[in-house]
Amino acid sequence: MADIVTPVVEALTAPDLAGVVDLVAHPDPHGAPGEAVIVAHATGRVRLTLDADGTERHEVLAGRDPVADTDPLAFLPYDLEQIDPSPANATNAYPEPARRLLGFFSDPDRSPDLAIVHTPGHYFPEYGGHRGEHGSLDVIQSRAPFILSGAGVPRRGVVDGYAHVVDVTPTLLRAAGVDERFHADAAGEPLDGRARTDLLEAGAGRYVIGILWDGGHCSDLLHLAAQGTLPNVARLIEHGTALRGGAVAEFPSVTLCNHTSALTGVGPGRHGVLGNVFYDRAQRRRILANDETTWHRSAEWFRPSVATVFEMLTRADPDATSACVDEAIDRGATASTMQLIRAAGGNDGGGALDAALPPAEDSPYLGNRAHLADSYYRFCSRVDDIGVLQMQQHWASAAVAPRLTWWSNIVTDAGHHAGGPRSAIARDSLMDADRRLGALFDHLDALGVTEDVTFLMTADHGFETADPRVRGDWKGRLDDVSARLGVGFRDEGPGLVYLDV
Ligand SMILES: [Zn+2]
Structure with missing residues (x-):
């Protein structure tokens, strides 16, 4: 199949969208499955891989590395976080981008072809966004x-x-x-x-x-x-x-x-x-x-292959009891709120x-x-x-x-x-x-x-x-590029983009 991901990524990382699109991530179309992920921003692209010992490798493909700072302790002490409530890409940090993104893209049926990450400042009430948001790869939302x-x-x-x-x-x-x-x-x-x-x-x-x-x-x-x-x-x-x-x-x-x-x-x-x-x-x-x-x-x-903590507990000790209150992930718990809802x-x-x-x-x-x-x-x-x-x-x-x-x-x-x-x-x-x-x-x-x-x-x-002045969206750009390529898409979330479905 022709490479349909690259032109979509190029359209989404156009400089005029940089106010709302922080990153676009996708598996490397030229690598083996699970080998590498590419992260793009308006100012550059990087290819990320993970060594067997967990070391993350960054190979800059163009411009600057948009996830260069991976410090999980960035913006500490807390005063540093409060200086800028919605940092721009060049001053932001993204912990363990290779491990987290390679994991995210490893489901053959459910992982999207690419993930679009909002900028921290992006305000999108028309798509269900709020003054406070999360979902990003960045350190504070994570x-x-x-x-x-x-x-x-x-x-x-x-x-x-x-x-x-x-x-x-x-x-x-x-x-x-x-x-x-x-x-x-x-x-x-x-x-x-x-x-x-x-x-x-x-x-x-x-x-x-x-x-x-x-x-x-x-x-x-x-x-x-x-x-x-x-x-x-x-x-x-x-x-x-x-x-x-x-x-x-x-x-x-x-x-x-x-x-x-x-x-x-x-x-x-x-x-x-x-x-x-x-x-x-x-x-x-x-x-x-x-x-x-x-x-x-x-x-x-x-x-x-999923086992919950409750199932692991009783696998080890069949007599151990557990309770799970107001939590969706309750399978295997002895008693839970969701059991009551299912029973109703x-x-x-x-x-x-x-x-x-x-x-x-x-x-x-x-x-x-x-x-x-x-x-x-x-x-x-x-x-x-x-x-x-x-x-x-x-x-x-x-x-x-x-x-x-x-x-x-x-x-x-x-x-x-x-x-x-x-x-x-x-x-x-x-x-x-x-x-x-x-x-x-x-x-x-x-x-x-x-x-x-x-x-x-x-x-x-x-x-x-989010900053109420930072408005706009990527929908029109996705519509345009998909029409040009003749490829359908779904954008779930929004931000999880499935091509050719
Ligand atoms: Zn939550």
Whole structure:
């Protein structure tokens, strides 16, 4: 087949689109499958490969390397991030671009032909964009918090360093005392992630609780905890270790891709959840995976080799119990919110539970009622409130408490989308989530079991602030070049471009 990718990439990286298109990435059409990926920007192109030992190689093909800075600790200390809320390509950083992109492009049916990455400043409300956005390969949108605390964790406070979202599963398993030979997918292959053996004694806690704050901004979370604004996060840090560089999300830094990566220990090319929405060439259909009507069906999108953390736990210890609260990736959990939604049946999934959700106005954790004018913030507040109740029910007593509990919170995603990092609504969402965490601590303290718990707190991605002056899109350019080449395309996301389908 003629090379149809190169002219599309050239059209998308035209200088007049550089305000909205940061990067275009695609597999090297001249290399073997999985060998190399090419990343292009208006000012240059680079070919990325990965040595067997994980070393990333950059071969500049033209102009300048658009992902030259790969420092996972870029924009630290936090003051540096706040100078420019939406950095341009030349001053931005992109951690592990070869590993993450080669992984992303390794699904034969679901990986797109090319991925278009928005600039951090791009504001695109006409395509569902918000003041705060994520999804990019860049460091800030890819930086989730990573805090270990409690039983078996050294009390080092906030330290330099970083982990990966794919490290969450093996680290939870280590905390639960699961032998490393069970840290493997359903085919027995090793995970992409690694347990943080340096931060955790194996099997030190009787109980393990993983907490995810969706889109919880790593550096602002640590900043507010240090200030005393998030006292319960501060309590976690005081009794453990937080990594200043957080956990590097998989690409794209979108929700369902990274929830799946966190809870399976492998990247999107292996678990098959390429984004919140993607296309499957073999099934000839678009999969809308992260939606109120589909989020309880995550197991349907998994590739056959996927194993969840809950399945790995019971593979190692069939008697171990687990609970999974307000989280899509629940397969294998002894009890879960999504099981209740599936059992309720109906075609609207989570919508069926609407009547069961408490009114947002009555929330004891809501700091500012004005935010309920935002319908997403309102919905998330209701879901998170019932999340607290579920946690208290799963932990009715120490005797019935699960060995492994996973608890997702989503209001932090709503707050950061609405205003971007550091906005009043984003910070209020972190404070609401912190009060819910405090309710869990109160409950565990009353049971007298807090000292027996190992906690891991993380997120699925970070956030950056868009600039309302940076408008425009690439749709017209894609339409033009596809008409010129006589090639059809689908643009899912948008940004995942499938050619000739
Ligand atoms: Zn998210």
